[in-house]
Amino acid sequence: MFWKQKECDKKLVDYVQEHYKKWSNLQTINYPEVHIKSPNGLRSEHCSSVYAYNEEDIFYLFFIICCDRSYLKNFQYY
Numbered sequence: 107m108f109w110k111q112k113e114c115d116k117k118l119v120d121y122v123q124e125h126y127k128k129w130s131n132l133q134t135i136n137y138p139e140v141h142i143k144s145p146n147g148l149r150s151e152h153c154s155s156v157y158a159y160n161e162e163d164i165f166y167l168f169f170i171i172c173c174d175r176s177y178l179k180n181f182q183y184y
Contacts, residue, residue, distance in 0.1 A: 160166075
């Protein structure tokens with residue numbers, strides 16, 4: 107299971123480097139774990155990272171979750 111997390115961490119780092127270069131990398135060193143409750147009641151842990159920047163007094167926040175099926179979901183808040 108540990109190797110999956112390492113692989114997921116690397117994919118997350120690569121994805122962020124490619125798509126979010128202008129974003130703050132304040133939280134790129136230690137990705138917090140996210141606990142997601144699925145419809146069947148199971149909980150799973152996922153790697154995540156939060157990126158934010160300020161443009162014309164508007165704060166943009168991206169919360170990136172790296173799921174164990176190796177896909178990423180982005181949630182953008184204004």
